[in-house]
Amino acid sequence: MKTVSTAFKYAIVAFIVLIALIPFYVLLYLALNAPSSHSFRGLFLVPEFHFANFAEAWKGSKIDKSIFNSLVITSGAVALIVLVSSSAGYSIARFRHKANALIFNTLLLCLTIPAIIITVPLYSLMKSIHGINTHWAMILLMAANAMPLSVFLYSSFIRTLPKEVEESAIIDGCTYFTAFWRITFHFVRPVTSAVVILTGLGIWNNYGQAVFFLQKQEMRTVPLAVSMFFQTYGAEWNKMAATALIGLLPAVAVFLVFQKYFIKGIMAGALKG
Amino acid sequence: MQTFRKLSANLHLYMAVPAILLFGVFFIYPLTRGIGISLTDSNGITAPHFIGIRNFIDFFHDDRARTDVRNTILFALGSAPLLNMFGLLYALLLDRKMAGKGIVRTIVYLPAVISPLIMGYIWYFILQPERGYISHVLQQVGLESWDVNWLGVSSSALVVLILVNVWQYVGMTMIIFLAGLQSIPAELYEAARIDGAGDRSSLWHITLPLLYPAIKINVVTNIIGSLSVFDIIVSLTDGGPGYATESLSIYILRMLYGNSTGYSTAVALIMFIIIIIPVFVFLKLTRKREYEL
Numbered sequence: 001m002k003t004v005s006t007a008f009k010y011a012i013v014a015f016i017v018l019i020a021l022i023p024f025y026v027l028l029y030l031a032l033n034a035p036s037s038h039s040f041r042g043l044f045l046v047p048e049f050h051f052a053n054f055a056e057a058w059k060g061s062k063i064d065k066s067i068f069n070s071l072v073i074t075s076g077a078v079a080l081i082v083l084v085s086s087s088a089g090y091s092i093a094r095f096r097h098k099a100n101a102l103i104f105n106t107l108l109l110c111l112t113i114p115a116i117i118i119t120v121p122l123y124s125l126m127k128s129i130h131g132i133n134t135h136w137a138m139i140l141l142m143a144a145n146a147m148p149l150s151v152f153l154y155s156s157f158i159r160t161l162p163k164e165v166e167e168s169a170i171i172d173g174c175t176y177f178t179a180f181w182r183i184t185f186h187f188v189r190p191v192t193s194a195v196v197i198l199t200g201l202g203i204w205n206n207y208g209q210a211v212f213f214l215q216k217q218e219m220r221t222v223p224l225a226v227s228m229f230f231q232t233y234g235a236e237w238n239k240m241a242a243t244a245l246i247g248l249l250p251a252v253a254v255f256l257v258f259q260k261y262f263i264k265g266i267m268a269g270a271l272k273g
Numbered sequence: 274m275q276t277f278r279k280l281s282a283n284l285h286l287y288m289a290v291p292a293i294l295l296f297g298v299f300f301i302y303p304l305t306r307g308i309g310i311s312l313t314d315s316n317g318i319t320a321p322h323f324i325g326i327r328n329f330i331d332f333f334h335d336d337r338a339r340t341d342v343r344n345t346i347l348f349a350l351g352s353a354p355l356l357n358m359f360g361l362l363y364a365l366l367l368d369r370k371m372a373g374k375g376i377v378r379t380i381v382y383l384p385a386v387i388s389p390l391i392m393g394y395i396w397y398f399i400l401q402p403e404r405g406y407i408s409h410v411l412q413q414v415g416l417e418s419w420d421v422n423w424l425g426v427s428s429s430a431l432v433v434l435i436l437v438n439v440w441q442y443v444g445m446t447m448i449i450f451l452a453g454l455q456s457i458p459a460e461l462y463e464a465a466r467i468d469g470a471g472d473r474s475s476l477w478h479i480t481l482p483l484l485y486p487a488i489k490i491n492v493v494t495n496i497i498g499s500l501s502v503f504d505i506i507v508s509l510t511d512g513g514p515g516y517a518t519e520s521l522s523i524y525i526l527r528m529l530y531g532n533s534t535g536y537s538t539a540v541a542l543i544m545f546i547i548i549i550i551p552v553f554v555f556l557k558l559t560r561k562r563e564y565e566l
Contacts, residue, residue: 114501205388
């Protein structure tokens with residue numbers, strides 16, 4: 001009886017794993033298909049191993065430029081998010097004065113507002129600061145959108161840390177400011193992982209705002225480059241999939257590197273808040 | 274010099290200022306300007322005139338907007354419970370001692386790494402009428418009559434969108450539930466077992482009540498996420514057939530291209546209200562339900 005239920009459990013787990021891998025397999029299948037083949041062969045999706053798609057996608061969509069843009073915007077924004085929101089979370093968690101309480105409540109209230117609803121006024125703002133089609137404005141915008149969630153996660157986590165963490169450094173002559181960067185910042189690593197994964201993936205995959213503020217071809221990010229294969233030339237499945245796969249690699253790599261602390265960070269940051 | 278020294282000693286008090294400055298410039302300022310724009314007939318070309326709340330009144334006579342509100346709410350009503358249910362089932366299954374559960378968790382989460390835009394294209398490839406993979410399989414095995422145009426019928430198109438969304442983000446809800454499960458001390462289950470409680474009653478009386486914080490986070494993020502759904506609809510159905518799967522956020526952005534900026538901003542503010550009401554009602558309802566350890 002026990003072995004039957006164990007076998008049943010493993011069968012369910014195997015099923016879960018298989019359906020989670022469907023999109024990756026479909027992308028791989030499409031990316032390795034010859035450009036001319038529009039029909040299926042046989043019942044199953046067996047690719048033709050036409051590796052040239054990757055080279056063509058690389059040239060055709062200037063994917064190198066798109067990956068560069070995505071990398072600059074995502075890494076710039078994530079670095080800014082980690083620096084700004086961890087220090088804000090620290091100040092809010094440790095030093096309770098009226099301004100900090102106001103800042104925290106404002107951010108918390110805005111946690112529920114999707115960024116898409118401010119597109120119109122944001123567009124005129126971006127235009128007036130000459131931020132359309134620039135990396136720096138997109139970095140600032142993406143970082144700003146992530147503030148509510150990341151400040152919330154950091155401050156909730158720092159509240160659970162004992163104050164003694166900084167106190168010894170204060171005795172050694174640090175100010176509270178330097179004590180944070182030298183000591184506390186290292187203790188919040190689980191939240192940093194969670195913030196890097198959550199906000200980083202969101203920015204890497206951002207389409208709703210990129211489509212408005214990055215209109216020039218040489219400013220395109222990966223999602224914009226992928227969508228081009230549907231708009232300009234009809235559906236070019238093989239090149240779309242090759243581009244999508246190339247663009248997926250950095251995201252998966254970062255996820256795998258940071259995932260070790262991910263659960264811990266979400267747990268400490270979100271559940272205790 | 275004196276003031277500088279004093280400032281640097283008190284720097285820790287002002288460390289939240291950069292965060293609120295950044296957020297203020299790129300979010301709060303546009304949000305407040307948006308309220309102003311929503312009261313005008315701004316179209317991005319001619320000078321805008323103040324027209325009071327006419328945009329908001331127009332909204333209630335706008336059939337397309339009403340369809341979109343209905344679609345958006347149906348999408349959320351379908352997505353949020355399913356995401357929570359499957360996320361919890363997955364978490365309970367993968368919380369137990371099992372070889373390779375770490376790898377399984379990672380794989381289950383991986384679909385969330387793919388951009389929803391690309392995910393929509395992938396499922397379009399599988400489900401598209403006549404040339405899709407499912408159609409092909411049905412033709413091969415002689416079941417042409419089962420070949421329904423899933424994306425071409427309004428009700429099934431919405432169901433497909435919900436299922437794809439649930440299936441993509443179930444890993445995310447699962448992770449929050451796993452975190453919640455790990456915070457429940459094992460001694461509680463031990464004590465319950467000694468008192469003669471079975472697996473099922475432990476689940477009802479220990480696991481679920483103590484998972485409230487995790488359920489709360491999941492429900493709130495799912496409501497916000499599904500009410501602002503955008504990318505996946507763009508790539509999977511593009512709002513079709515007709516406007517049958519168009520969401521509010523797509524309508525808002527399409528009106529921008531059509532230069533109805535004043536009206537679009539008003540609809541955006543209405544969308545904000547539509548999102549914030551269920552979130553607050555839910556938070557209010559669950560406030561007393563939390564159990565402290």
